[in-house]
Amino acid sequence: MAKVVAYTGNMAAAEAMRQIDPEVCAAYPITPSTEIMQIFAQFVADGQVSTELVPVESEHSAMSACVGAAAAGGRVMTATSSQGLALMWEILYIAASLRQPVVMAVANRALSGPLNIHGDHSDTMGARDSGWIQLYSENAQEAYDNLIQAVRIGEHPRVRLPVMVCYDGFIISHSIERMELLEDEEVKGFIGEHHSLYPLLDVDNPMTHGPVDLQNYYTEHKRQQVEAMKHAGHVILEVGAEYGRLAGRPYGLFEKYRLEDAELGVAVLSSAAGTTKEVVDELRLRGVKAGALKLRVFRPFPAAELAKALSGLKAVAVLDRADSFGAMGGPVFIEVRSALLGLPKPPLCINYIYGLGGRDLLMVDIERVYDRLAEVAKTGKVEPLHDYLTVRT
Amino acid sequence: MAVTKEAPKKAPSLKDLSYKQDLFAGGHRLCAGCGIPPIVRQTLLASDYPVVVVTATGCLEVGTSIFPYTSWRVPWIHCAFENAASTASGIESMYRALKKKGKIDQEIRFIAFGGDGGTYDIGIQALSGALERGHRFLYICYNNEGYMNTGIQRSSATPLGADTTTSPVGEVIPGKREFRKNLTAIVAAHDIPYVAQSATIPARIMDLVTKVRKALDADGPSFINVLSSCDRGWRHDPADTIKITQLAVDTCYWPLYEVENGKWKLNYKPKEKKPVIEWLATQGRFKHLLKPENADIVRRLQEKIDRDWEFLLKRCAE
Ligand SMILES: Cc1ncc(C[n+]2csc(CCOP(=O)(O)OP(=O)(O)O)c2C)c(N)n1
Numbered sequence: 054m055a056k057v058v059a060y061t062g063n064m065a066a067a068e069a070m071r072q073i074d075p076e077v078c079a080a081y082p083i084t085p086s087t088e089i090m091q092i093f094a095q096f097v098a099d100g101q102v103s104t105e106l107v108p109v110e111s112e113h114s115a116m117s118a119c120v121g122a123a124a125a126g127g128r129v130m131t132a133t134s135s136q137g138l139a140l141m142w143e144i145l146y147i148a149a150s151l152r153q154p155v156v157m158a159v160a161n162r163a164l165s166g167p168l169n170i171h172g173d174h175s176d177t178m179g180a181r182d183s184g185w186i187q188l189y190s191e192n193a194q195e196a197y198d199n200l201i202q203a204v205r206i207g208e209h210p211r212v213r214l215p216v217m218v219c220y221d222g223f224i225i226s227h228s229i230e231r232m233e234l235l236e237d238e239e240v241k242g243f244i245g246e247h248h249s250l251y252p253l254l255d256v257d258n259p260m261t262h263g264p265v266d267l268q269n270y271y272t273e274h275k276r277q278q279v280e281a282m283k284h285a286g287h288v289i290l291e292v293g294a295e296y297g298r299l300a301g302r303p304y305g306l307f308e309k310y311r312l313e314d315a316e317l318g319v320a321v322l323s324s325a326a327g328t329t330k331e332v333v334d335e336l337r338l339r340g341v342k343a344g345a346l347k348l349r350v351f352r353p354f355p356a357a358e359l360a361k362a363l364s365g366l367k368a369v370a371v372l373d374r375a376d377s378f379g380a381m382g383g384p385v386f387i388e389v390r391s392a393l394l395g396l397p398k399p400p401l402c403i404n405y406i407y408g409l410g411g412r413d414l415l416m417v418d419i420e421r422v423y424d425r426l427a428e429v430a431k432t433g434k435v436e437p438l439h440d441y442l443t444v445r446t
Numbered sequence: 447m448a449v450t451k452e453a454p455k456k457a458p459s460l461k462d463l464s465y466k467q468d469l470f471a472g473g474h475r476l477c478a479g480c481g482i483p484p485i486v487r488q489t490l491l492a493s494d495y496p497v498v499v500v501t502a503t504g505c506l507e508v509g510t511s512i513f514p515y516t517s518w519r520v521p522w523i524h525c526a527f528e529n530a531a532s533t534a535s536g537i538e539s540m541y542r543a544l545k546k547k548g549k550i551d552q553e554i555r556f557i558a559f560g561g562d563g564g565t566y567d568i569g570i571q572a573l574s575g576a577l578e579r580g581h582r583f584l585y586i587c588y589n590n591e592g593y594m595n596t597g598i599q600r601s602s603a604t605p606l607g608a609d610t611t612t613s614p615v616g617e618v619i620p621g622k623r624e625f626r627k628n629l630t631a632i633v634a635a636h637d638i639p640y641v642a643q644s645a646t647i648p649a650r651i652m653d654l655v656t657k658v659r660k661a662l663d664a665d666g667p668s669f670i671n672v673l674s675s676c677d678r679g680w681r682h683d684p685a686d687t688i689k690i691t692q693l694a695v696d697t698c699y700w701p702l703y704e705v706e707n708g709k710w711k712l713n714y715k716p717k718e719k720k721p722v723i724e725w726l727a728t729q730g731r732f733k734h735l736l737k738p739e740n741a742d743i744v745r746r747l748q749e750k751i752d753r754d755w756e757f758l759l760k761r762c763a764e
């Protein structure tokens with residue numbers, strides 16, 4: 054059944070794309086996601102997929118071609134990182150508002166400037182309000198699993214939104230890990246046939262896509278996107294459970310790690326979650342009531358579920374791999390904290406920025422976070438609310 | 447919509463076209479006298495194939511698609527300003543993908559409309575990329591020589607001396623200081639199967655229709671640059687649109703030619719090449735050029751037109 058392989062994150066993403074076999078893939082190279090398209094181009098060259106590969110001249114055109122192709126009526130995928138995502142910006146919003154379920158792999162990388170090719174979340178965090186569903190992956194396995202599920206989630210008739218599947222550049226994109234692949238037929242069966250809505254290529258039923266939308270309707274159309282995001286929350290759970298039955302790896306909105314009786318918790322996403330879980334295990338051996346929450350779905354943000362999962366804690370630290378200059382803290386912190394504030398007795402909540410530009414996050418760094426949490430729990434003092442881990446002073 | 451599966455080879459007459467259903471509905475919000483609607487109507491009437499249309503942000507898009515209304519009786523998409531060509535690449539790629547899989551058997555053609563701003567300037571990269579990749583689509587630039595939708599700013603298609611809101615005539619600067627660029631030649635340098643310059647003028651009433659038909663039958667990308675008067679920006683009586691367009695051709699300011707598989711061909715030679723001043727005098731944007739102190743600008747314009755015309759004649763082996 055399951056085939057065990059040693060793959061990098063990029064190989065895993067390319068393999069998922071091969072099995073999904075989208076009709077069109079338009080992409081442009083950028084480190085660290087380039088490899089996905091190189092591997093995929095070889096699949097195309099070897100006739101292993103039926104995809105029309107459109108080797109566009111920029112990421113702006115990549116996303117524009119994706120929007121055109123999806124509106125024409127079929128499955129569409131792409132991949133990018135950092136500056137590439139930034140160049141797509143304008144069209145990210147358009148893909149979402151035209152309700153085109155494009156699926157994109159993003160190997161997270163820091164945004165310039167200064168130029169840095171390594172992994173942080175400034176690229177996708179900046180796109181968090183673009184209307185895309187965002188799934189974050191801890192490792193190559195999750196990147197693969199998330200991409201396959203993304204097709205089902207985005208194309209669901211009550212969702213119809215684009216999905217980005219994020220995983221850390223280099224840390225995941227270029228590290229080889231053990232992982233399991235589904236059979237081609239299993240993936241095909243799971244994602245099913247694509248059903249287009251009002252495809253442009255249905256020339257007998259002409260439709261106008263992307264009109265001017267003024268004061269009298271724009272708000273309602275935005276509101277529909279909000280509703281679609283709400284539905285996405287349910288659909289992600291349904292699809293995650295079904296995927297679990299197929300692959301033996303069920304997926305939820307987030308993963309709770311030793312949280313049941315925990316007092317001190319760290320909320321984090323992507324590869325750092327793995328390191329955090331190791332630290333939790335060590336602390337537990339020492340009798341510290343530590344736990345962790347790994348966020349998988351950042352858009353739609355599962356505020357109520359997350360608040361419930363963290364409600365029993367005394368203190369929570371949110372680790373952000375991107376800052377939001379001039380804000381109260383990193384993007385994940387801002388959302389987690391406001392979710393917690395709805396609780397009758399919210400845990401105290403602090404924020405650490407870590408790993409910018411790919412800087413390593415060591416277990417000792419995370420231990421320091423738990424030490425600080427113990428102090429916060431004891432003293433009730435949360436200042437400084439927003440701080441940096443491993444920074445020169 | 448009437449769908450023709452096989453393209454009739456015989457070129458339609460003007461009368462034939464008058465019996466066809468207009469796929470561009472009236473009631474749109476383009477200005478009275480605007481040069482764009484005749485271009486779009488003729489393009490859609492010209493095609494024997496069902497078409498999918500992409501339109502860049504600009505007057506055409508804004509004037510024809512105000513939700514919940516649409517003027518388009520064909521499948522139509524507007525994505526953004528600079529990406530009509532790349533959006534069209536995606537559509538055309540999906541078409542090929544579905545055809546390959548046997549999910550579509552109809553012959554369909556793809557047409558992208560962009561203004562000069564969306565084509566000469568912000569969209570030139572997307573256009574060049576799509577042409578190089580060889581997508582089979584027709585790109586039509588409706589060239590009104592400025593960013594009209596945002597209030598008449600200069601573009602790289604705006605001619606020397608023109609008064610626009612970002613190249614205003616002032617105490618020391620007499621309008622736009624640069625010559626327009628020759629986008630048709632730049633596109634021709636891509637060596638695509640079909641490139642043309644056109645205008646909707648009485649002296650060659652079927653010019654655009656003929657060119658659109660050739661373009662749609664070309665096995666690869668095609669491009670037509672069509673001069674399109676904007677009576678708001680050019681500042682003339684809306685009733686004079688066609689007359690002024692004819693004058694642009696008769697002064698050789700806007701020659702009609704085509705480049706078919708690399709072969710340049712002149713389509714119209716005015717009986718008598720009129721001086722450019724006659725064309726300038728019809729429009730408010732050039733009003734200041736009629737003053738004696740600006741005679742040098744007119745001279746430079748005339749010289750450039752003469753040089754370009756001679757060069758074109760040579761290229762077309764006339
Ligand atoms: C990226 C971007 N920059 C600027 C604009 C603003 N804008 C909209 S239409 C337009 C001018 C369009 O000019 P042109 O392509 O010549 O078309 P016309 O208005 O003349 O029909 C501009 C600058 C935009 N929509 N998108």
Ligand code: SF4
Pocket residue numbers: 475476477479480481482505509590594595675676677678679
């Ligand atoms: S402003 Fe000019 S180009 Fe725009 S609709 Fe009016 S006449 Fe046409």
Ligand SMILES: [Mg+2]
Pocket residue numbers: 561562563588589590591592593594
């Ligand atoms: Mg214009």
